[in-house]
Amino acid sequence: MRAAFFGSPDFAVPCLDALTEVAEVVAVYSQPDRPAGRGMKLRPPAVKVRAQELGLPVHQPTKLRNGEVAEALRAMELDVALVVAYGRILPTAILEAPRMGCVNVHASLLPRWRGAGPIQWAIASGDDLTGVSLMKLDEGMDTGPVFAKDGLPIDPDETTADLAVRLSALGARMVKRDLPAYVAGELEPKAQEGEPIHARMLTKEDGALDFTGTARRVHDRVRGMHPWPGAYATLDGQRLKVHRSQLLEAEGSHGKPGQVLGLGDEGLRVACGEGVVSLAEVQEAGRKRMDAASFFAGRGTPEHIGPGEESDQ
Numbered sequence: 001m002r003a004a005f006f007g008s009p010d011f012a013v014p015c016l017d018a019l020t021e022v023a024e025v026v027a028v029y030s031q032p033d034r035p036a037g038r039g040m041k042l043r044p045p046a047v048k049v050r051a052q053e054l055g056l057p058v059h060q061p062t063k064l065r066n067g068e069v070a071e072a073l074r075a076m077e078l079d080v081a082l083v084v085a086y087g088r089i090l091p092t093a094i095l096e097a098p099r100m101g102c103v104n105v106h107a108s109l110l111p112r113w114r115g116a117g118p119i120q121w122a123i124a125s126g127d128d129l130t131g132v133s134l135m136k137l138d139e140g141m142d143t144g145p146v147f148a149k150d151g152l153p154i155d156p157d158e159t160t161a162d163l164a165v166r167l168s169a170l171g172a173r174m175v176k177r178d179l180p181a182y183v184a185g186e187l188e189p190k191a192q193e194g195e196p197i198h199a200r201m202l203t204k205e206d207g208a209l210d211f212t213g214t215a216r217r218v219h220d221r222v223r224g225m226h227p228w229p230g231a232y233a234t235l236d237g238q239r240l241k242v243h244r245s246q247l248l249e250a251e252g253s254h255g256k257p258g259q260v261l262g263l264g265d266e267g268l269r270v271a272c273g274e275g276v277v278s279l280a281e282v283q284e285a286g287r288k289r290m291d292a293a294s295f296f297a298g299r300g301t302p303e304h305i306g307p308g309e310e311s312d313q
Contacts, residue, residue: 001022001023001024001079001080001180001183002023002024002026002076002077002078002079003019003023003024003025003026003078003079003080003081003082003098004025004026004027004028004029004073004076004078004081004082004098005019005025005027005028005029005047005051005056005081005082005083005084006028006029006030006081006082006083006084006086006090006102007028007029007030007045007047007082007083007084007085007086008030008031008045008046008047008048008085008086008087009045009046009047009085009087010046010168011084011085011107011164011167011168012046012047012084012085012086012105012168013046013047013050013168014168014169014171014172015082015084015105015168015171015172015175016028016047016050016051016054016084017050017054017172018171018172018173018175018176019082019175019179020054020056021176022175022176022179022180023079023080023179023180025054025056026057026076026078027056027057027059027072027073027076028047028048028051028056028057028058028059029058029059029060029061029069029086030044030045030047030048030051030058030059030060030086031045031060031086031087031088032060032062033045033048033060048060059072064088064090064091064094065091067093069094070091070093070094070096070097073094073097073098074097077099078097078098078099079098079099079100079183080098080099080100080101080102080103080179080182080183081094081097081098081101081102081103082102082103082105082175082179083102083103083104083105083137084104084105084171085105089141090102090137092139095137095138095139100136100182100183101136101137102136102137103134103135103136103137103179103182104134104135104136104137104142104144105132105133105134105171105174105175106118106132106133106134106135106142107119107130107132107164107167107168107171108122108130108131108132108133108199109129109130109131109133109149109151110133110135110142110146110149110192111142111143111192111193111194111195111196111197112194112196112197113130113197113198113199114141114142114143114196114197114198114199115141115142115198115199115200115201116199116200116201116202117199117200117201117202118130118199119160119163119164119167120160120199120202120224120225121199121200121224122154122163122199122224123154123158123159123160123163123220123223123224124206124220124221124223124224124225125220125224126216126217126220127154128153128154128156129151129152129153129154130151130152130154130163130167131149131150131151131152131167131170132149132150132152132167132170132171132174133146133148133149134146134147134148134149134174134175134178134179134182135147135189135192136189141198143192143196144189144192145189145190145191145192146189146190146192147178147182147187147188147189147190148174148177148178148182148187150170150173150174152166152167152170156247157223157246157247158223159223159224159226159227159244160223160224160225160226160227161226161227202225202228202229203229204229204230205229205308206225206229207221207225207229207230207231207232207241207308208231208232208307208308209221209222209231209232209233209242209307209308210307210308211233211257211258211270211271211272211273211277211305211307212257212272212273212307213272213273213274214250214272214273214274214275215247215248215249215250215272215274215275215276215277216247216250216275217272218245218270218272218277219245219246219247219277222242222243222244222245223245226243226244230242230243231243231245231308232308233258233279233305233306233307233308234305234306234307234308235284235302235305235306236302237306238284238285239285239308240282240283240284240305241282241283241284241285241289242279242281242282243281243282243283243289244280244281245267245277245278245279245280246266246267246277246278246280247275247277247278248266248269248275248276248277248278249275249276250274250275251274251275252274252275252276253274254271254275254276255271256271257271257272257273257307258270258271258304258305258306258307259271259303259304260301260302260303260304260305261276262301263292263293263296263301264278264293265293266278266280267279267280267281267291267292267293268282268292268296268301268302268305270305278292279292279305280292282295
């Protein structure tokens with residue numbers, strides 16, 4: 001099986017490794033190097049780094065629609081191209097270049113959470129189950145037919161960073177198990193069934209916490225927005241980033257939303273519209289992240305924590 005790989009971030013690396021175990025990988029495509037860090041030095045994508053370690057040829061095109069990439073892929077006489085978090089939409093000419101098309105490893109049980117942020121929105125929406133779908137890409141946004149799905153339960157305290165590691169590993173196992181069967185014609189892609197739900201791209205404002213909602217919803221928002229864009233509330237009119245929270249009581253009325261009920265080892269206890277949540281690890285602008293007990297020890301326990309601006313999801 002001759003294959004090409006399209007991917008960029010850490011999430012895609014295990015799938016690249018898996019592909020090399022079941023196919024001859026003749027080309028790896030990744031995003032161009034980007035400035036990062038305080039010095040804004042060019043940093044290569046994780047997939048590029050891993051591909052170079054494996055001795056695979058790496059391409060980082062800045063344009064996809066001028067026909068050059070599609071022509072190169074056709075010349076490779078590929079059986080399939082595997083796409084994992086590449087970060088750009090592939091035009092039809094590229095999708096049709098391999099004999100069996102392009103296969104996407106998508107981190108949700110399609111058609112739920114089509115789009116750019118499936119892991120984040122699954123957690124932020126309180127889902128208790130997610131998974132990975134292998135699908136044949138078409139021109140739509142994650143609308144193509146699916147030939148393999150595996151579910152994965154979401155831990156009630158799991159963050160996006162935690163879940164991404166497990167989903168990436170699951171996707172790699174599915175690549176080894178199901179991709180060869182698909183290329184051999186043993187697995188037939190089938191149209192997605194059910195009501196589609198879109199996972200739009202996140203913005204910084206999506207990290208806003210709303211204490212008028214339930215404590216569970218606040219906790220889920222903190223988990224889903226970690227590590228980016230990061231959940232936040234307001235303290236004395238300034239943003240207070242919340243890295244980690246704990247659900248103390250899911251039900252019951254304990255005070256007005258945002259009212260601080262106390263400070264303990266588990267963090268700052270805050271009343272919500274329903275239930276109580278603990279803000280366990282926080283960060284002030286320009287300062288390092290700290291556990292809440294240490295953060296508030298030198299300034300006293302506040303009476304109230306304000307919400308951030310409301311998001312539209």
